[in-house]
Amino acid sequence: MQKVWAFVRGCFLLLRKGSKLYYTWVSALLVLIVIGVVAYANQMYYGLIVTAMRDQVTWGFYISNFTFTVGVAAAAILLVIPAYVYQWKPIKEIAILGELVAVSAIVVCLLFVTVDLGRPDRFWHLIPKIGILNFPQSLLAWDVVVLNTYLVLNFGIAGYMLYSYYYQREPNMKYVFPLLMFSIPAAISIHTVTAFLYNGLAARPFWNASILAPRFLASAFCSGPAGMILMFQIVRKWTNIEIQDKAIFKIAELIAYAMFINLFLLGSELFKEYYSDTIHLAPVKYLYQGLDGHSDLVSFIWTATIFNLTAFFLFLIPQTRENHVTLNIGCVLMFIGVYIEKGMGLVIPGFVPDVLGDFYEYSPTSTEILVSMGIWATGLLVFTLLMRIAVPIMNHDFHVGEDGVKPHIGDQLFLVRKRVVVEEEDIYSP
Amino acid sequence: MSDMEERDEHVFRLTRRKALKGLALGIGAMALPAKDASASVWESFFQKNFRELNRSERQVILARLEKEYSARYKKPVRVKDTPPIEGALYGYGLDLSRCVGCRRCVYGCVTENNQSRDPQIHWIKVLRLEKERGVDLEHSEQYYNPATVPEEGYFYMPVQCQQCENPPCTKVCPVQATWKEIDGIVVVDYNWCIGCRYCMAACPYGARHFNWKAPGLPAGDMNPETHYLGNRPRPVGVVEKCTFCMQRTRERDGKYPACVEVCPVGARKFGNLLDPASEIRNVIENKRVFILKEDLNTQPKFYYFYSV
Numbered sequence: 001m002q003k004v005w006a007f008v009r010g011c012f013l014l015l016r017k018g019s020k021l022y023y024t025w026v027s028a029l030l031v032l033i034v035i036g037v038v039a040y041a042n043q044m045y046y047g048l049i050v051t052a053m054r055d056q057v058t059w060g061f062y063i064s065n066f067t068f069t070v071g072v073a074a075a076a077i078l079l080v081i082p083a084y085v086y087q088w089k090p091i092k093e094i095a096i097l098g099e100l101v102a103v104s105a106i107v108v109c110l111l112f113v114t115v116d117l118g119r120p121d122r123f124w125h126l127i128p129k130i131g132i133l134n135f136p137q138s139l140l141a142w143d144v145v146v147l148n149t150y151l152v153l154n155f156g157i158a159g160y161m162l163y164s165y166y167y168q169r170e171p172n173m174k175y176v177f178p179l180l181m182f183s184i185p186a187a188i189s190i191h192t193v194t195a196f197l198y199n200g201l202a203a204r205p206f207w208n209a210s211i212l213a214p215r216f217l218a219s220a221f222c223s224g225p226a227g228m229i230l231m232f233q234i235v236r237k238w239t240n241i242e243i244q245d246k247a248i249f250k251i252a253e254l255i256a257y258a259m260f261i262n263l264f265l266l267g268s269e270l271f272k273e274y275y276s277d278t279i280h281l282a283p284v285k286y287l288y289q290g291l292d293g294h295s296d297l298v299s300f301i302w303t304a305t306i307f308n309l310t311a312f313f314l315f316l317i318p319q320t321r322e323n324h325v326t327l328n329i330g331c332v333l334m335f336i337g338v339y340i341e342k343g344m345g346l347v348i349p350g351f352v353p354d355v356l357g358d359f360y361e362y363s364p365t366s367t368e369i370l371v372s373m374g375i376w377a378t379g380l381l382v383f384t385l386l387m388r389i390a391v392p393i394m395n396h397d398f399h400v401g402e403d404g405v406k407p408h409i410g411d412q413l414f415l416v417r418k419r420v421v422v423e424e425e426d427i428y429s430p
Numbered sequence: 431m432s433d434m435e436e437r438d439e440h441v442f443r444l445t446r447r448k449a450l451k452g453l454a455l456g457i458g459a460m461a462l463p464a465k466d467a468s469a470s471v472w473e474s475f476f477q478k479n480f481r482e483l484n485r486s487e488r489q490v491i492l493a494r495l496e497k498e499y500s501a502r503y504k505k506p507v508r509v510k511d512t513p514p515i516e517g518a519l520y521g522y523g524l525d526l527s528r529c530v531g532c533r534r535c536v537y538g539c540v541t542e543n544n545q546s547r548d549p550q551i552h553w554i555k556v557l558r559l560e561k562e563r564g565v566d567l568e569h570s571e572q573y574y575n576p577a578t579v580p581e582e583g584y585f586y587m588p589v590q591c592q593q594c595e596n597p598p599c600t601k602v603c604p605v606q607a608t609w610k611e612i613d614g615i616v617v618v619d620y621n622w623c624i625g626c627r628y629c630m631a632a633c634p635y636g637a638r639h640f641n642w643k644a645p646g647l648p649a650g651d652m653n654p655e656t657h658y659l660g661n662r663p664r665p666v667g668v669v670e671k672c673t674f675c676m677q678r679t680r681e682r683d684g685k686y687p688a689c690v691e692v693c694p695v696g697a698r699k700f701g702n703l704l705d706p707a708s709e710i711r712n713v714i715e716n717k718r719v720f721i722l723k724e725d726l727n728t729q730p731k732f733y734y735f736y737s738v
Contacts, residue, residue: 047641047642047644048625048642049642049643051642054642056636058627058631059631113626116627117624118623118625118641118666118667122622122624122625125607125624126605131479132479134605138602139602140604140628141604144604197628203634204631282568355636356555356557356589357557357566357567357569358636
């Protein structure tokens with residue numbers, strides 16, 4: 001226990017050290033977080049009336065962001081599978097980063113659900129025994145369970161592995177491997193459950209399609225890894241970590257397959273709706289064509305469709321996949337494309353037209369945007385701090401000192417423009 | 431430890447205690463609505479789900495609420511928790527051939543059930559439908575506003591909670607804040623609802639409404655005869671819905687729901703489905719009735735019919 005405490009203390013020491021850039025970046029995020037908190041305080045004071053949500057469209061920007069982020073979190077297994085099932089070394093070296101992405105993403109998810117609650121003061125009603133968690137009846141209860149399980153799982157695995165490396169020993173795979181294997185179905189479950197949450201509502205034909213969960217998964221394996229590829233390159237450029245191109249190109253290849261499945265499933269869905277041409281076509285029409293003069297989402301969804309298609313071909317063709325410029329363009333397009341498709345493009349048409357045929361066109365208010373920005377900034381901050389610890393540990397720049405108690409901090413700067421060799425210097429806590 | 435150090439520590443402790451006290455007061459002041467309501471705020475915060483309360487706990491809560499509402503609305507307010515009448519299962523009939531779309535039911539309901547006047551919450555929505563299209567919700571109009579009703583070429587269909595026998599809304603609630611009572615009425619515990627609005631997404635009839643801001647209910651308009659699960663004043667951030675006026679219908683000297691009473695053309699029928707002599711049974715047995723969105727298997731106890 002003492003060793004854990006020493007590790008945690010070492011981490012806090014480490015978090016305080018960094019280059020000007022590191023401090024600037026963290027401060028910028030903190031500013032965004034403060035803005036978000038103020039906007040949220042305003043929402044708490046006046047009620048959810050300050051959002052654009054109303055009785056017709058009861059979920060909006062917050063839940064859209066939540067849905068998208070669940071996908072990002074689930075995508076961590078796209079690293080875990082090649083790394084630990086197939087023992088592929090280039091990805092194994094960075095699999096831990098995927099777990100840290102998952103942890104940060106789940107934090108974002110939980111925050112988005114919380115700010116959407118009308119009575120956040122009653123969140124404890126969700127805690128089993130103290131409150132009443134309506135498990136297994138409510139899919140939202142399932143979501144609470146699987147999201148928290150996944151958070152604990154990833155935090156536990158990554159934390160234990162980093163802890164082991166800090167004390168300069170190999171993690172005991174006897175414990176880690178089963179957990180890693182369990183994290184694969186857990187990742188699939190967070191996304192499946194989130195899809196079922198919508199899928200189970202017969203009142204909303206747009207969501208009540210069996211193809212929803214598979215489509216969710218397919219698109220998650222596009223957006224999450226696309227984000228990760230971008231992030232890896234940034235991390236590799238600005239910190240001391242090595243990430244091989246091979247790993248990045250392999251992930252890009254996997255994305256191409258996932259996007260193919262996503263587009264195929266989307267096509268199947270569109271075929272069914274348009275060919276059968278029932279009243280259930282209305283939300284699809286609203287989304288893609290506009291309906292009765294209501295067309296707020298049309299330009300967005302076509303942007304998303306074009307982005308996704310373009311990215312698909314960029315990832316499919318080996319030449320463009322292995323060219324950093326086109327690869328990065330593809331990643332950006334895909335991240336935005338899926339963000340629209342899986343976010344507002346999924347949530348809003350479920351409510352428009354509403355169950356009695358009323359049209360209320362939703363677009364988020366400034367409060368919703370500021371609060372969401374604050375939450376994203378929180379996610380980035382969590383991720384930055386986790387990376388601040390993980391990167392030096394993986395580079396052997398942060399480990400227990402020779403006396404076996406005090407930490408050795410070799411990486412004083414963290415965020416610097418490519419590989420400035422820093423004079424090694426042992427820093428001991430005063 | 432020298433005297434000096436001891437005193438220093440003493441001083442430090444005092445200041446810390448002061449600081450903590452100040453902090454607590456500050457947080458308290460922010461959280462509390464007004465005056466010395468602190469005790470009731472904490473009591474309501476830690477209140478259990480209504481179904482888990484025993485008789486005496488309920489009495490305490492009802493008394494607390496009565497005191498709170500009476501002070502707020504400056505008149506004696508009663509909060510009942512009348513249980514379902516044994517052998518009662520409520521059903522509702524709506525005669526589409528009589529309804530003229532006057533919306534008196536809408537406002538009668540608002541007056542009876544203490545809905546927010548600002549912003550307006552309506553538990554009943556009247557849809558104007560084209561005679562040519564029949565019951566085609568896609569082409570319905572809720573915001574019709576002619577000088578007089580009924581209008582040529584249209585008929586009207588009021589929609590409210592259908593009190594489903596198989597309600598999709600209750601099963602999705604993550605905290606069991608909403609449930610179906612034995613008399614078939616679907617209720618919400620406004621003190622347990624966390625405001626996630628999943629039930630609103632699940633309801634195929636748009637029957638659930640959310641308090642997007644603190645309900646604006648002028649003291650003069652407040653109906654002081656209330657039920658805990660029904661028409662008592664609602665807090666901000668929770669879901670509410672039609673309860674077939676349980677504060678009226680569950681009483682031994684029961685009255686009809688307000689919407690039935692106020693309807694000028696007698697289009698609304700209400701009664702006990704288990705009583706063969708009831709008006710609603712008569713409607714079901716002798717008229718051609720239909721239920722809304724039958725394909726969803728929600729099994730509404732709200733029957734639309736045509737008397738002519």
